[in-house]
Amino acid sequence: MDLLCLSEAASVASLTDRIINQDFCLARPFLPEGFVDLLILDPPYNLTKNYNGHIFRSQEAEAYTSWFDDVAASLLPFLRPAASVYVCSDWRTSNLVFPVLDKHLHVRNRITWEREKGRGAKANWKNNTEDIWFCTVSDDYYFNVEAVKLKRRVIAPYRFDDGEPKDWEETQNGNYRLTYPSNLWSDITIPFWSMPENTDHPTQKPEKLMAKLLLASSRPNDFVFDPFLGSGTSAVVAKKLHRRFCGIEINRAYCCWAAKRLQQTEDDSTIQGYSDGVFWERNSLNDQTPHKIHRTPRGNTLELFNE
Numbered sequence: 001m002d003l004l005c006l007s008e009a010a011s012v013a014s015l016t017d018r019i020i021n022q023d024f025c026l027a028r029p030f031l032p033e034g035f036v037d038l039l040i041l042d043p044p045y046n047l048t049k050n051y052n053g054h055i056f057r058s059q060e061a062e063a064y065t066s067w068f069d070d071v072a073a074s075l076l077p078f079l080r081p082a083a084s085v086y087v088c089s090d091w092r093t094s095n096l097v098f099p100v101l102d103k104h105l106h107v108r109n110r111i112t113w114e115r116e117k118g119r120g121a122k123a124n125w126k127n128n129t130e131d132i133w134f135c136t137v138s139d140d141y142y143f144n145v146e147a148v149k150l151k152r153r154v155i156a157p158y159r160f161d162d163g164e165p166k167d168w169e170e171t172q173n174g175n176y177r178l179t180y181p182s183n184l185w186s187d188i189t190i191p192f193w194s195m196p197e198n199t200d201h202p203t204q205k206p207e208k209l210m211a212k213l214l215l216a217s218s219r220p221n222d223f224v225f226d227p228f229l230g231s232g233t234s235a236v237v238a239k240k241l242h243r244r245f246c247g248i249e250i251n252r253a254y255c256c257w258a259a260k261r262l263q264q265t266e267d268d269s270t271i272q273g274y275s276d277g278v279f280w281e282r283n284s285l286n287d288q289t290p291h292k293i294h295r296t297p298r299g300n301t302l303e304l305f306n307e
């Protein structure tokens with residue numbers, strides 16, 4: 001896939017399913033108005049982080065807030081009236097982005113998800129969560145809760161008097177219940193070495209997490225825009241779920257990784273942790289049908305490890 005670099009006004013068609021390798025601030029004057037149905041915003045958090053040579057430095061709270069306000073405000077003209085917006089952050093950055101989002105959008109919820117990884121701290125609680133703010137442009141927005149149900153093992157298998165399972169299903173592989181998703185997600189696994197989606201990007205988001213956002217807040221063929229694309233997770237998931245996408249990423253190597261991942265979807269369009277139209281809790285791979293098969297670079301197949 002050829003990477004784009006914008007220097008004149010771009011049409012929606014010319015941006016569809018493309019990656020722009022450019023500083024978002026330099027690309028944005030050329031973007032069309034009102035083309036985005038779902039905005040995924042996963043900007044650098046207010047932490048010093050080396051993105052493959054592009055170093056983002058932690059700033060005073062005021063400076064970060066002002067930077068983020070500029071980013072958020074400049075994105076508003078690209079949103080359609082019924083668009084949804086998800087913004088990722090860590091607990092500290094969350095406090096800075098919330099007032100900005102509250103000023104420009106309708107903030108509807110804060111999702112907190114468990115990273116299940118992270119360094120232990122000797123004199124503090126291990127930092128094991130991240131936030132995702134859910135916002136909309138207006139009160140008219142799309143939300144498909146049926147598409148993001150969670151399949152969980154039944155701990156208390158209550159039955160009706162006639163012996164039939166109450167709200168749960170008895171299967172060969174165990175007893176499961178389909179539940180409505182809350183804003184606390186403990187079924188997410190950070191990509192690790194044995195997962196095909198894994199890259200060396202330092203803050204890569206899991207495909208399963210992104211799939212929840214896309215399935216809840218976009219329809220097939222909707223336009224998903226991600227101005228801080230990183231390793232391309234939102235674009236890859238958009239392609240797998242038949243949404244249109246466009247992403248911007250300043251780092252060329254990351255753009256190439258994203259393009260490679262997009263290419264790989266031709267052979268494998270599965271999303272780990274999502275099958276049979278539902279999201280599965282962690283460590284349930286053996287119960288999912290069909291088992292997902294991953295092709296190795298040599299063309300062999302190997303069954304995925306549990307998440």
Ligand SMILES: C[S@@+](CC[C@H](N)C(=O)[O-])C[C@H]1O[C@@H](n2cnc3c(N)ncnc32)[C@H](O)[C@@H]1O
Pocket residue numbers: 022023024025042043044045051054056201203204205206227228229230231232233234248249250251254
């Ligand atoms: C938090 S990461 C996004 C990770 C991504 N969601 C993924 O799953 O891989 C933020 C990304 O923004 C990129 N970035 C930082 N400043 C940028 C800018 N001004 N324009 C475009 N991309 C930028 C960084 O290189 C980094 O890859």
